Amino acid sequence: MRGRRLDHKVAIVTGSGAGIGRASAILFAEEGAKVAVVTRTRAHGLNTVKMLRDRGGDGAFVRCDVSKSSE
Numbered sequence: 001m002r003g004r005r006l007d008h009k010v011a012i013v014t015g016s017g018a019g020i021g022r023a024s025a026i027l028f029a030e031e032g033a034k035v036a037v038v039t040r041t042r043a044h045g046l047n048t049v050k051m052l053r054d055r056g057g058d059g060a061f062v063r064c065d066v067s068k069s070s071e
Contacts, residue, residue, distance in 0.1 A: 013036065
């Protein structure tokens with residue numbers, strides 16, 4: 001981990017199962033934030049959480065489709 005500017009902060013990153021969302025989640029974790037990995041697909045979300053933890057960060061998977069107000 002490089003910086004720690006976000007120690008004691010929580011980042012909620014939607015679409016973090018892949019692509020730009022995943023990259024953002026990783027950067028937040030590298031800065032010390034605990035990351036809520038929000039995505040529709042369980043496997044992708046858990047994979048992102050594993051990537052965060054493998055890099056020394058912390059995160060939790062939240063299954064949610066933010067396009068649906070019922071969720």
